[in-house]
Amino acid sequence: MLSIEHFYLLLALFLLYAGLRNLREKRFAHAAFWVLIAVLFAGGKFVLDAAKTGDKIPAQLAGAAVIALALLATRMRREHIDEAPAAQRLASAMRLGHQLFVPALIIPVVTVLIVLFGAKLAIGGTPVFGEGSITLIGLALACVVATFAAIHITRERPAAALGEGRRLLDTMGWAALLPIVLATLGGVFAASGVGDAVASIVSMLIPADSRLACVLAYGLGMVLFTVIMGNAFAAFPVMTAGIGLPLLIEQHGAAPAILGSIGMLTGYCGTLMTPMAANFNLVPAALLELDDPNAVIRAQLPTAIPLLLVNLALMYWLAFR
Known part of the structure; x- marks a missing residue:
């Protein structure tokens, strides 16, 4: 029986391999970074099980490891890694x-x-x-x-897959973790009541009885939070808890599936516009060795803005049918 834990362990082994390769090449910050992440992936289920029994020590150790990762990230430098001619x-x-x-x-x-x-x-x-x-x-x-x-x-040879995977991972560096970290950040924001605070502010600033105003607040809010946090997964729980669920779904009767799917796509319009989405926008510029680090964002703006307008229109026309 395959479970997600099997793949977490497989990923942990790959990260451990990347760490050991860096250790052999005396890139100590990179080595420690990937080994720590490997330990976190491999021990994640143990931490959760311990938390359910009331044992907080494993979770505290995991938190200390996350702080160590943040410190190690400041020591990681992008260096040329040999590849085929x-x-x-x-x-x-x-x-x-x-x-x-x-x-x-x-x-x-x-x-x-x-x-x-x-x-x-x-x-x-x-x-x-x-x-x-x-x-x-x-x-x-x-x-x-x-x-x-x-x-x-x-x-x-199979070893080539490991070597090229490790080369790409080290080229991206700490930015490879951004999707996971930012998605977690969205959950933290939602659990800490940011969504309720957003709902209160929006209710004061816009006419909550206006369907169009709520759609614009939700769509543009998804874009703004995505630009700030770098990932629509981080913005989605906050904006849905603050505007989508109480105002659009409960008050105006929007279809949850349609609202959620178009809302998430609207958030990704913000991903195309922000350097905070480093793994999408800054890493490709670094890999291609572009002179302008924001060249990818500039190229994406003509797509992001029209797509945003189309998504807002689709959300208004389809979610309430």
Whole structure:
């Protein structure tokens, strides 16, 4: 039976590998950073189980590790990591052609198939997939399948996948953690009552009985919070708890599924506009060695703004039908 914990352990092993490679190369800050994260991923279930029994020490140790990660991040520097020569990479790309897209396409296809049919799969009456979100399990399994597909297509050794994965991870550095950290931040904000505070402020500033005003406040609020926090996953629980649920769903009768899906997409318009989304906007500029670190954001603005306007219109027309 596959559970999300199996994939967390697999990820922990990869992070440990990245840490040991950095240790061998005397990049001590990088080594400590990835090893600490590996320990957190591997011991996450233990921390949660201990918290349920009232033992706070593992959670406190995990908190200390997070503080240590923040300190280590300040010591991490982007350095050139050797890769295959440009001529060799070009020749490989010409040889493989469009086959290079197959592993990338496998990830969404396998994920969707597992989400749709995974809950029905069983062997001898035992479900194939166990505890955890079926979507996360599907995505994790899809990534593993795509890795083996890439190895088969390129005819490379499995060690090449580990080496290239580690090279990309070190190139991104601490920014690789931003999606996880920012999504967690959104949950913390929601649990600490930020959503209620937002609802109070919005109720004072806009006419709460106006459907259009509430839609604009929700959509633009998603964009603004995403720009500030760098990720729509962080903005979504705050804005939905503050505006979406009490004003649009409960007061004006908006359809939750439509409002939530379009609202999340609206938030990602903010992702296209902010340097806080470093893993999306700053890391690609660094990888491509662009002179302007904000070049990616400038290129995305002509898409982000029209998409925002279209999303607001769709939200107003579809969520209340």
